[in-house]
Amino acid sequence: MENENFSQPNTYFASDIAGEDVRVKIIGVGGAGTNAVDRFHFDVIPGVRLAAINTDAQALASSLLEEKVMIGRGVTRGLSTGGEADLGRKAALSDRDKITHVIGSANLVFLVAGLGGGTGSGALPVIAEIAAERGAQVIAFVALPFTMEGNRRRQQADDALRELRQVCDAVIPIPNDVLLQDVADNATVLDAFAKVDSWISQGIRSICTMLFNTGMINIDFSTLKQAFISRGGKTLFGLGKGTGEDYAKNALKDLFMCPLLHLPESATCADRLLVNIIGGTDLSLAQVNEIMEMITEKFNSSDSTVIGAVVDERLNQTLEICVIGTTDIGGHKRAVRPNPPSVKPRIEVVGEEFGSNTGEPEKQTEVAKPQEWIPGLEKAGEKGAKPPSSVSVHASKLAHASKTGGIPQNEFSFVQKEEQRGFFDKTERNLFEGQDLDVPTYLRRGIKITL
Amino acid sequence: MNSSKIIGAIEIGTSKVVVLVGESAAHGKLRIIGKGECASAGVAKGEITDFKLASECVHRAIVEAEQMANAKIEHVFIAQTGKHLESFYNQSTVTVMSSDNIVRRTDVERAEKDAKSKELPQNRLYIHHIRNPFLLDDRVVLGPVGMGGKKLQVGYWCVTGDKNKIRDHVGIIGGFGMRVDDMIISSLASGVMVASADEKKSGVIVLDIGSGTTDYAVYRDGFVVYCGVVPVGGDHLTNDLSLGLRINRKNAESLKVELDKAFIDKSEAENRIWMIGDKGIGERNIPVQSIVKIINARMEELFNIVLKQVNVHVPVRELSAGAILTGGSSRLYGIEQSAADVFGIEVRRGQHPEWISKDIEGPEYSTALGLFHYALTAQESNSERDDGAQKQKSAGFIKKILNFKL
Numbered sequence: 001m002e003n004e005n006f007s008q009p010n011t012y013f014a015s016d017i018a019g020e021d022v023r024v025k026i027i028g029v030g031g032a033g034t035n036a037v038d039r040f041h042f043d044v045i046p047g048v049r050l051a052a053i054n055t056d057a058q059a060l061a062s063s064l065l066e067e068k069v070m071i072g073r074g075v076t077r078g079l080s081t082g083g084e085a086d087l088g089r090k091a092a093l094s095d096r097d098k099i100t101h102v103i104g105s106a107n108l109v110f111l112v113a114g115l116g117g118g119t120g121s122g123a124l125p126v127i128a129e130i131a132a133e134r135g136a137q138v139i140a141f142v143a144l145p146f147t148m149e150g151n152r153r154r155q156q157a158d159d160a161l162r163e164l165r166q167v168c169d170a171v172i173p174i175p176n177d178v179l180l181q182d183v184a185d186n187a188t189v190l191d192a193f194a195k196v197d198s199w200i201s202q203g204i205r206s207i208c209t210m211l212f213n214t215g216m217i218n219i220d221f222s223t224l225k226q227a228f229i230s231r232g233g234k235t236l237f238g239l240g241k242g243t244g245e246d247y248a249k250n251a252l253k254d255l256f257m258c259p260l261l262h263l264p265e266s267a268t269c270a271d272r273l274l275v276n277i278i279g280g281t282d283l284s285l286a287q288v289n290e291i292m293e294m295i296t297e298k299f300n301s302s303d304s305t306v307i308g309a310v311v312d313e314r315l316n317q318t319l320e321i322c323v324i325g326t327t328d329i330g331g332h333k334r335a336v337r338p339n340p341p342s343v344k345p346r347i348e349v350v351g352e353e354f355g356s357n358t359g360e361p362e363k364q365t366e367v368a369k370p371q372e373w374i375p376g377l378e379k380a381g382e383k384g385a386k387p388p389s390s391v392s393v394h395a396s397k398l399a400h401a402s403k404t405g406g407i408p409q410n411e412f413s414f415v416q417k418e419e420q421r422g423f424f425d426k427t428e429r430n431l432f433e434g435q436d437l438d439v440p441t442y443l444r445r446g447i448k449i450t451l
Numbered sequence: 452m453n454s455s456k457i458i459g460a461i462e463i464g465t466s467k468v469v470v471l472v473g474e475s476a477a478h479g480k481l482r483i484i485g486k487g488e489c490a491s492a493g494v495a496k497g498e499i500t501d502f503k504l505a506s507e508c509v510h511r512a513i514v515e516a517e518q519m520a521n522a523k524i525e526h527v528f529i530a531q532t533g534k535h536l537e538s539f540y541n542q543s544t545v546t547v548m549s550s551d552n553i554v555r556r557t558d559v560e561r562a563e564k565d566a567k568s569k570e571l572p573q574n575r576l577y578i579h580h581i582r583n584p585f586l587l588d589d590r591v592v593l594g595p596v597g598m599g600g601k602k603l604q605v606g607y608w609c610v611t612g613d614k615n616k617i618r619d620h621v622g623i624i625g626g627f628g629m630r631v632d633d634m635i636i637s638s639l640a641s642g643v644m645v646a647s648a649d650e651k652k653s654g655v656i657v658l659d660i661g662s663g664t665t666d667y668a669v670y671r672d673g674f675v676v677y678c679g680v681v682p683v684g685g686d687h688l689t690n691d692l693s694l695g696l697r698i699n700r701k702n703a704e705s706l707k708v709e710l711d712k713a714f715i716d717k718s719e720a721e722n723r724i725w726m727i728g729d730k731g732i733g734e735r736n737i738p739v740q741s742i743v744k745i746i747n748a749r750m751e752e753l754f755n756i757v758l759k760q761v762n763v764h765v766p767v768r769e770l771s772a773g774a775i776l777t778g779g780s781s782r783l784y785g786i787e788q789s790a791a792d793v794f795g796i797e798v799r800r801g802q803h804p805e806w807i808s809k810d811i812e813g814p815e816y817s818t819a820l821g822l823f824h825y826a827l828t829a830q831e832s833n834s835e836r837d838d839g840a841q842k843q844k845s846a847g848f849i850k851k852i853l854n855f856k857l
């Protein structure tokens with residue numbers, strides 16, 4: 001199939017756009033979340049602020065962060081919840097004002113926590129909801145407990161994940177089990193956690209650098225928002241790094257082998273994909289194009305890939321890639337999809353909408369009517385979700401898209417959708433004695449597979 | 452029954468739909484005259500997830516089978532599996548009525564009716580009532596009629612399923628204007644094909660390891676004493692390999708299949724590597740040891756789940772005829788050893804009778820073939836099934852199904 005993107009490479013580059021101001025807040029919640037954010041060292045990026053929220057006063061005291069907020073004094077008396085998600089939720093609910101204050105005027109909120117414990121599992125969904133209510137874009141990176149931590153923690157994490165998916169714009173789960181695959185045999189638990197933290201940190205950093213016009217190719221906030229237009233679906237998150245003469249190829253290899261992309265939770269294809277590349281002074285635009293071609297093919301996201309690229313002056317023959325994808329699998333879009341379904345809202349189109357400087361005001365078509373938000377239709381726990389936004393697409397583009405993306409694309413997508421779904425996506429969880437049998441046994445048992 | 456009948460045996464499996472056409476002649480003989488097969492879509496872990504897709508596959512297989520047979524299917528027997536299947540043992544006790552304490556037919560019927568009529572929740576349906584031996588004053592007897600005693604007991608293994616899931620299966624067949632005569636759970640259908648009467652007497656467990664499920668039946672004293680479904684099969688292995696080795700599903704599937712043919716010497720496994728062509732990455736070497744680890748972990752877990760479930764009812768170690776493996780995934784390399792290590796009994800792969808033709812002799816056809824056995828025994832009016840697997844009297848089951856509104 002002809003790749004439309006590459007005949008017009010500029011369409012997905014939405015650079016130099018005076019968009020909305022982005023105010024980023026990264027909030028670590030609970031012990032694991034606070035530890036992770038502590039290790040970020042993000043203060044260097046202007047416009048990004050860090051904070052920690054916990055029930056546990058002692059844990060907060062040991063954090064190096066400037067903004068630390070204790071919640072639920074009346075609930076846990078400054079102690080941890082002892083693993084009770086109910087207490088964590090109560091703690092958060094009892095301190096809504098404090099939480100609102102932490103979020104402040106931030107319009108892009110990253111939440112970081114380890115699910116399974118009481119504060120992470122209980123308070124995080126409340127915090128996410130408050131942030132969403134205030135109109136912020138909310139992206140959560142959450143570590144899921146080790147299988148060996150037992151049934152109860154898994155259950156709490158599951159519940160929290162479900163709630164988060166309803167209020168966050170994207171939830172990126174990282175099962176701790178994967179750590180056992182990725183760290184050296186003699187690594188300590190702390191080493192392992194440091195690994196997750198660095199993964200999360202790289203993910204957040206990638207998004208931030210793309211937004212803050214620090215790179216060779218930047219994106220604006222509204223483009224980023226489009227990438228997270230579908231709420232609650234499966235996501236994918238992967239990192240790759242390459243060095244040496246063949247650094248681009250090596251980075252791609254490394255990315256495709258990234259353990260995070262080979263998890264039951266991970267989607268294998270993306271309906272919308274954010275790609276960020278950090279390269280050295282030798283990185284050329286042609287190379288970026290080549291890399292993009294490989295990535296869009298791999299994740300089947302040619303319709304809607306957004307790229308950011310950053311040149312780090314200190315680097316040479318080094319390339320880092322970060323991909324974050326969202327899908328409509330299991331999610332619910334806030335915007336109604338245009339009809340016919342083969343015409344997808346395209347991120348690059350929206351980018352062009354801002355970027356096009358033909359001078360001539362182009363006619364826009366409202367392809368998706370803002371859906372009425374009927375409170376009665378909300379499921380329990382969905383309260384406070386934002387009203388659906390609409391997707392605008394150029395009329396000219398629309399005609400074009402429906403021409404190229406006609407019947408063959410539909411036929412094509414059938415096979416790909418099957419592959420994308422993973423084996424067991426449409427089935428109930430396969431629980432036996434608290435373990436999900438659809439998750440590979442080696443992964444649950446921490447049997448390390450060397451490659 | 453004198454005239455010959457055209458019987459269709461249909462298994463809507465997770466990986467494939469199989470339709471076999473048999474022509475039954477007098478004296479309980481049957482000739483297989485057609486076969487149709489189609490890769491499944493819309494089926495996961497034995498359950499229908501997409502009615503329309505699954506329907507299309509079944510239709511294709513039926514058309515193919517009928518064309519080959521050059522006959523129209525008149526009677527349909529279908530297999531049923533899935534996590535929704537449950538079984539329980541229900542026993543009833545009656546006092547022998549006559550003053551001479553001789554058991555009459557009516558006593559037996561009363562006891563049987565009692566044991567089979569336990570009320571089920573709204574959404575459940577009986578699929579099988581599998582009779583276990585009678586107890587007459589606590590003695591095991593096979594045919595109590597005419598014997599002397601006061602207290603007559605009989606128990607049934609009752610297999611039930613979710614109404615909606617059963618309706619999906621029956622509805623697909625109904626969609627082609629065909630009527631389902633009977634539904635047999637996969638484990639029992641496979642069981643009759645690979646376990647001999649002697650083995651069933653001594654005690655044996657048959658495991659049909661398919662793509663989406665593992666169906667097992669346990670026999671002792673010639674009776675079915677337990678059966679179950681674990682929603683884990685070859686698909687899980689493929690998925691495990693795909694994630695663990697970070698290869699795509701297609702590569703994982705072919706790797707799994709190639710492994711079956713290959714010989715991996717345990718001592719050699721340490722050093723061997725497996726080449727895999729991966730688009731985007733190129734050729735990659737994978738240590739065989741890693742492949743073995745992934746497979747062993749999954750298989751050992753699967754067998755341990757079965758062991759745990761069965762041991763509650765029948766100690767597996769007491770099954771002196773051992774375990775028999777069938778189903779497509781029983782082809783997996785080294786699987787008997789994995790099973791033997793867990794079960795602690797002898798394990799062998801099932802073999803179909805010699806008269807079965809080449810194209811359907813593989814272990815993946817056990818279930819479909821076994822359906823014919825039930826079709827034939829259903830014909831012999833008034834006779835009990837040799838393994839005690841007996842359907843609810845009358846067409847009650849079928850009637851209930853037909854009454855479903857689709």
Ligand SMILES: Nc1nc2c(ncn2[C@@H]2O[C@H](COP(=O)(O)OP(=O)(O)OP(=O)(O)O)[C@@H](O)[C@H]2O)c(=O)[nH]1
Pocket residue numbers: 029030031032033035036055056080081082083084088113114115116117118119120121143144145146149153176193194196197
């Ligand atoms: N990535 C990461 N995960 C951690 C860390 N510490 C614990 N975890 C995981 O995160 C889960 C939650 O643990 P905590 O964060 O300590 O729990 P909490 O949210 O503070 O909740 P309570 O202490 O029970 O109130 C655990 O089940 C672990 O799987 C860490 O430092 N990093």
Ligand SMILES: [Mg+2]
Pocket residue numbers: 030031032056059080081117119
């Ligand atoms: Mg804590």
